[in-house]
Amino acid sequence: MKIRVKFSKYGVLRFIGHLDVMRFFQKAIRRAGIDIAYSGGYSPHQIMTFASPLGVGMCSMAEYMDIEVHSHQGGADMMERLQNTCPKGIDILNVRLLPDKAGNAMASVAAAKYAIAFKDKSRSFADCAGQLEKYLSQDEIMITKETKKSTQNINIRPGIYACSIEDGVLVFTVDASSAGNIRPSFVYETFMKFAAIEAKEIELQTIRLETYTNIGTAEKPEFVPLDAVGEEF
Amino acid sequence: MQLPDFENHLALSDEILMTVEKPARYIGNEVNAVIKDKNTVDIRFAMCFPDVYEIGMSHLGIQILYDMFNRYEDTWCERVYSPWVDLDQIMREKKIPLFALESQDPIKEFDFLGITLQYEMCYTNILQVLDLSGIPLLATERSEEDPIVIGGGPCTYNPEPIAPFFDMFYIGEGETAYRKLLDIYKENKKAGKSRREFLLRAAQEVPGMYVPSFYEVTYKEDGTISSFIPTKEGVPAKITKEIVMDLDSVPYPMKPVVSYTKVTQDRVVLEIQRGCIRGCRFCQAGQLYRPVREKNVETLKSYAAQMLSNTGQEEISLSSLSSSDYSQLEELIDYLMDISKEKKVNISLPSLRIDAFSLDVMGKVQDVKKSSLTFAPEAGSQRLRNVINKGLTEEVILNGAGLAFEGGWSRVKLYFMLGLPTETEEDIWGIAELSNKIAALYYERIPKEKRNGAVQIVASTSFFIPKPFTPFQWARMCTKDEFLEKAKLTKHAVHSQLNQKRIKYNWHEADVSVLEGVFARGDRRVADVILKAYEKGCIYDAWGEYFKNDVWMECFEECNVDIGFYTTRERDLDEVFPWDFLDCGVNKEFLKREWLRAQKEEVTPNCKMQCQGCGAARFGGGICFEEKGGAAE
Numbered sequence: 001m002k003i004r005v006k007f008s009k010y011g012v013l014r015f016i017g018h019l020d021v022m023r024f025f026q027k028a029i030r031r032a033g034i035d036i037a038y039s040g041g042y043s044p045h046q047i048m049t050f051a052s053p054l055g056v057g058m059c060s061m062a063e064y065m066d067i068e069v070h071s072h073q074g075g076a077d078m079m080e081r082l083q084n085t086c087p088k089g090i091d092i093l094n095v096r097l098l099p100d101k102a103g104n105a106m107a108s109v110a111a112a113k114y115a116i117a118f119k120d121k122s123r124s125f126a127d128c129a130g131q132l133e134k135y136l137s138q139d140e141i142m143i144t145k146e147t148k149k150s151t152q153n154i155n156i157r158p159g160i161y162a163c164s165i166e167d168g169v170l171v172f173t174v175d176a177s178s179a180g181n182i183r184p185s186f187v188y189e190t191f192m193k194f195a196a197i198e199a200k201e202i203e204l205q206t207i208r209l210e211t212y213t214n215i216g217t218a219e220k221p222e223f224v225p226l227d228a229v230g231e232e233f
Numbered sequence: 234m235q236l237p238d239f240e241n242h243l244a245l246s247d248e249i250l251m252t253v254e255k256p257a258r259y260i261g262n263e264v265n266a267v268i269k270d271k272n273t274v275d276i277r278f279a280m281c282f283p284d285v286y287e288i289g290m291s292h293l294g295i296q297i298l299y300d301m302f303n304r305y306e307d308t309w310c311e312r313v314y315s316p317w318v319d320l321d322q323i324m325r326e327k328k329i330p331l332f333a334l335e336s337q338d339p340i341k342e343f344d345f346l347g348i349t350l351q352y353e354m355c356y357t358n359i360l361q362v363l364d365l366s367g368i369p370l371l372a373t374e375r376s377e378e379d380p381i382v383i384g385g386g387p388c389t390y391n392p393e394p395i396a397p398f399f400d401m402f403y404i405g406e407g408e409t410a411y412r413k414l415l416d417i418y419k420e421n422k423k424a425g426k427s428r429r430e431f432l433l434r435a436a437q438e439v440p441g442m443y444v445p446s447f448y449e450v451t452y453k454e455d456g457t458i459s460s461f462i463p464t465k466e467g468v469p470a471k472i473t474k475e476i477v478m479d480l481d482s483v484p485y486p487m488k489p490v491v492s493y494t495k496v497t498q499d500r501v502v503l504e505i506q507r508g509c510i511r512g513c514r515f516c517q518a519g520q521l522y523r524p525v526r527e528k529n530v531e532t533l534k535s536y537a538a539q540m541l542s543n544t545g546q547e548e549i550s551l552s553s554l555s556s557s558d559y560s561q562l563e564e565l566i567d568y569l570m571d572i573s574k575e576k577k578v579n580i581s582l583p584s585l586r587i588d589a590f591s592l593d594v595m596g597k598v599q600d601v602k603k604s605s606l607t608f609a610p611e612a613g614s615q616r617l618r619n620v621i622n623k624g625l626t627e628e629v630i631l632n633g634a635g636l637a638f639e640g641g642w643s644r645v646k647l648y649f650m651l652g653l654p655t656e657t658e659e660d661i662w663g664i665a666e667l668s669n670k671i672a673a674l675y676y677e678r679i680p681k682e683k684r685n686g687a688v689q690i691v692a693s694t695s696f697f698i699p700k701p702f703t704p705f706q707w708a709r710m711c712t713k714d715e716f717l718e719k720a721k722l723t724k725h726a727v728h729s730q731l732n733q734k735r736i737k738y739n740w741h742e743a744d745v746s747v748l749e750g751v752f753a754r755g756d757r758r759v760a761d762v763i764l765k766a767y768e769k770g771c772i773y774d775a776w777g778e779y780f781k782n783d784v785w786m787e788c789f790e791e792c793n794v795d796i797g798f799y800t801t802r803e804r805d806l807d808e809v810f811p812w813d814f815l816d817c818g819v820n821k822e823f824l825k826r827e828w829l830r831a832q833k834e835e836v837t838p839n840c841k842m843q844c845q846g847c848g849a850a851r852f853g854g855g856i857c858f859e860e861k862g863g864a865a866e
Contacts, residue, residue: 010237015256020493027264027491027545030576042600044577057251059237085545087262117236119247167234202248205239 002102004066005082006094006227010059013089018053024090025065032081037068051105051211051226052112052176058184060208064226066098066105075233096230103213110214111161111223112176114184115207117169118199124168131195132170136163138194143186156182156190161223163187173223176211184208244332244339245320253320257494258286261312261334264491265543267299268335269309275419277343278302278310279333279380282351283358284775289314290490291498293552294349294386298407300486308415311335312490313346315358316365318773324365331365340366344418346380348399350388353752354745354775356395360767363398370764372400372446377428381418389443390474390521391701391812394755394763396445400432404441404815405475406507408483414439437467441475444468448814450757456798458756458809473816474521478854480507480528485536488543500548500581501540503533505565509554510840510856512847514622514831515611515650517700518554520819523847524855525840530561534568541578549573550581557586558841566594573598587633592640605644605691606637612653613663619834620655622704622827627667634671638678644689645671651719651740652697652711654831661719665726665736668692672732690732693739694723696746700753701812702819704827710750710800716743744782745774750800756811759799761792818849 009021016024026046029036038044051064072078075095083092102108118124125132135141141157159175159182170191174182184206192199213229216222241247243260250256271277280299282289289295295312302310311333316324324331330339340346346368348359363370368379375382384392385403392402403410414435421431436444447468451459463470477483489501508525509518537549549569553559569580580598585591587606595604608630612618615627634645649664668690675688696716699708711719720740727738751759765788773779789796804810806825813821823846830837837845844850844857 008237010239012241012243012260012262014239015250015260016493017257020257020495023495024264024493026547030545030547031264031542033542038577042603043579056256057247059239061237085264087264089262115234115236117239119239169234169236171234202251207236207239 001069001072002066002098002100002230003069003072003078003233004064004096004098004102004105004227004230005092006096007063007065007086008059008061008091008093009054009063009089011089013087014057014059017056018050021054021063022048022050028082028085029067031085032078034067034078034081035070035072037070049104049106052109054208055206058206058208062093062208062210062225064105064211072233094227095233096227097233098230102229105226107178108213108226108229109211110175110177110221111173111212113162113171113173113209113212114187115166115169115171115209116184116188117205117207119203119205123199123203125165125170125197126168128170128195128197129165132163132165132191135191135194136160141190143190145186156186160187171209173212242337244329244337249320249323249327249329253323254317255286255494257492258314258317259320259334261337263334263493264545265488266312266335266490267303267310269303271309271336271338274309275307275422276305276309276345276415278308278345278347279313279340279343280310281313281346281348281362283315283348283355283362284773285317286314286492287494287496290492290496292349292351293498293502293504294351294407296486296489296502297484298347298385298411299490300488301408301411301484304484305412305415307419309335311343313340313362315361315773318779321361321365321772330367331362340380341368341378343380344422346382348382348384350384350386350392350395352775353388353394353749354780356752356763357767357771357774359395359398360764361772364767370767371397373397375400375428379428381428381431387517387521390517390815390817391753391755392443392445393757393811394752394759396757397760397764399445400428401435402443402445403475404443404472405817406477407475408477409475410439410441414442433465433468436465436469441472443472443815445757450811456795458811458813461809461811461814471814471816474818476818476852477507478526478852480504480526481532487536487539489540491544491546498550499546500550500579501537501544501546502550502552503537503540504528504552505533505556505559505562506553508855510558511555511624512622512827512837512839512845513611514620514704514827515653515697515700517703520702520824520847521817522554523818523849524852524858525558526854527559527561530565533565537569538572541572541576547577548579548581550583553584555586556582556584557588557591563590570594570597587630587637589636592633592636596640604642605646605689606634606642607646607648608633609648610667611648611650612656612660613649613665613667614660616834617653617656617660617663619836620831621650621653622831622837624836624839627670630667631670631674635674635678638675638688641685643675643685643687645691647671647690647692649692649694650697651694651723652716654697654705654708655834656719658722661722662726664692664694664723665730668727668736668738669730669732672730672735688732688735690736691739692723692727692736694720695741696743698746698750698753701810702817702824704824704831706754706810706824707804707806707808707828709803710747712797712801713743713747716746742777745777745780747796747800748774748782748785751796754810755799758792758794762788762794765792818847818852820848823847 047068163172212223506527508522850858
């Protein structure tokens with residue numbers, strides 16, 4: 001049986017990298033006594049995949065991990081067992097039983113919603129609404145994406161599906177698919193440059209609010225949270 | 234809009250944490266870390282391993298003491314490690330005080346700073362920790378505001394090179410005397426008395442406590458020690474190590490702290506026994522931890538199950554000086570293999586003698602094709618193995634290797650030492666010849682169609698460093714040039730073998746060994762050099778890339794301390810050593826006998842075969858003691 005686990009990551013655990021989160025859950029699952037399935041061979045490993053890595057320093061309200069289990073005593077029981085073994089900074093938010101044919105968490109990711117807040121509570125994006133409108137009215141928002149092999153100029157505007165300011169926080173939904181992933185920094189950096197807002201990267205907090213999968217088509221996408229797939233158990 | 238908590242309650246700002254390598258080293262909050270309310274405890278104890286987090290977190294001793302202290306309601310024990318070089322620099326620039334992981338509070342606010350001393354090359358890191366904490370480096374310059382700096386661990390068996398940096402040392406096993414020490418501390422504090430009054434009472438009343446400032450050393454004209462005497466009444470002239478005789482009666486951490494980031498020893502560690510019956514003459518641990526004491530196998534089984542379920546670790550390892558000598562090993566391993574199958578836990582079995590039993594076990598728990606077998610003959614010839622009392626014969630090695638090859642292994646690691654007392658060129662050739670014989674054996678024993686690729690022999694040599702409380706404490710150590718000459722000859726000898734293409738030879742740097750040799754048998758005068766080297770920027774000397782040999786050599790010169798005095802000098806049988814005021818149980822007469830027997834190439838039977846009267850039975854334990862029905866020798 002495949003189970004999708006939704007969890008948050010915040011507080012000091014912002015400073016734990018993705019590999020360490022994976023290692024954390026491998027051990028947490030053992031502590032929780034979850035009947036997870038293992039691969040074969042001399043060094044069996046837990047069957048587990050994560051939706052998308054979260055950069056060090058970021059918070060998230062919607063991380064996802066899929067695991068394969070042999071048995072369970074219901075979703076509430078599983079959530080409680082896992083939660084009891086998590087330190088402050090990781091909360092288990094939901095568990096769902098996935099249909100057998102469901103794609104894995106990583107391949108399912110199509111979009112993600114982020115919030116960008118000033119760490120200094122006296123600052124906010126509250127009075128930038130007008131500039132945001134102008135920013136979004138551009139046909140092209142070019143960024144330079146540097147990889148090990150090449151430098152690419154990319155127009156990120158088509159990949160910004162929604163963008164607004166809520167309670168002084170910059171909130172946007174962007175393409176997070178493996179082909180067109182837009183890093184949150186691409187959006188807030190270009191916007192702040194456009195709006196002439198002075199702030200260092202370290203003064204901002206990035207929070208992943210949700211991770212979505214597309215249950216529509218490529219032409220007519222319909223984004224739902226990754227835990228909208230599957231059922232309660 | 235509901236946002237998660239991203240306020241920073243840590244000692245380091247977001248900016249710093251995002252700049253340094255592996256910020257997870259500094260944030261605490263690990264699973265099983267102990268958080269208490271600092272207002273409800275009387276004693277705050279910072280436990281330090283003076284090396285980077287990944288190394289410090291792998292150390293069993295700290296986990297044991299951390300657990301023990303935190304079982305005390307009146308004490309909160311926290312951890313602190315050396316900040317890595319990147320953060321070290323930032324903390325100095327920004328004047329950020331060193332902090333403990335759990336509370337993130339400055340170390341300076343603590344009652345105690347305990348520092349474990351596991352190897353000599355961490356000595357400058359002790360000064361780093363003190364300095365970053367804002368604690369004066371010299372004990373004499375500390376005030377009532379500073380924590381009591383207490384050292385423990387194997388290097389305290391010659392604490393003299395670092396004596397000026399410590400208020401006190403705890404000699405021996407930590408489980409026995411800390412409660413008494415803490416009670417005296419509390420009493421002293423309540424009565425408004427000074428740190429000096431506390432130190433005096435501790436030295437007078439608590440066994441195993443060494444307070445360097447209460448001892449005076451005088452030297453002879455030739456530089457050796459003339460006298461080493463207490464300057465205060467009631468302070469013992471000889472300090473006997475602390476020891477736990479019933480290992481099942483002391484606490485063991487059932488919930489060790491689990492790090493987020495990958496650490497060196499990322500597994501559950503099950504200590505099965507302390508001490509060793511073997512008596513290899515170069516081995517310090519083999520003497521320091523006498524007599525041998527086993528834990529009950531039922532206790533160990535229950536520990537293993539609890540620790541695995543409390544940590545979620547995927548691997549369990551046995552810890553001891555010689556696991557094969559544990560009397561209930563088969564029963565324990567059978568049990569571990571059962572849970573390993575059920576819970577998909579790996580078993581790692583270090584320090585196992587290679588024989589039919591261990592090969593059978595290893596064949597079941599690891600991938601034979603990928604793993605390698607390790608032998609530690611330590612010396613290349615039987616003659617020299619007799620000198621060092623390493624009871625491993627060529628026949629046993631070849632027999633073990635043959636069985637292993639038949640079992641499917643094809644990779645063998647061999648460990649040797651260069652520069653052992655009485656070593657000749659022939660002994661060095663023996664290293665190459667033994668490696669060659671093992672390679673040849675593979676082709677003899679295993680028919681072509683059954684070979685799992687080519688055989689691979691990796692022979693490694695380290696340089697021999699004489700250590701206190703061993704029969705070789707009198708031995709002359711080689712110079713750096715002698716060491717390198719020996720490594721060169723070994724290399725040449727390996728290359729002269731028929732199967733040389735199948736043998737890989739590795740050797741260590743000689744610079745560090747020389748320094749380690751000075752610290753191992755140094756006296757208080759060496760402290761000046763360590764202090765100067767630290768002031769000139771030496772830290773992390775155990776890390777090759779940060780070891781600055783030229784700076785060290787400069788410091789020896791400036792302090793007018795002669796390296797040869799501590800390393801290459803021939804020592805008289807009746808010389809007073811800097812560590813002679815300590816008593817580890819094994820007496821000097823026994824060590825002397827062993828030193829003389831070594832020179833006559835005489836093997837001494839192990840404790841199981843025949844008691845040698847080493848002196849450790851007086852603690853009321855050990856094989857010889859038990860066999861006599863509990864009567865001391």
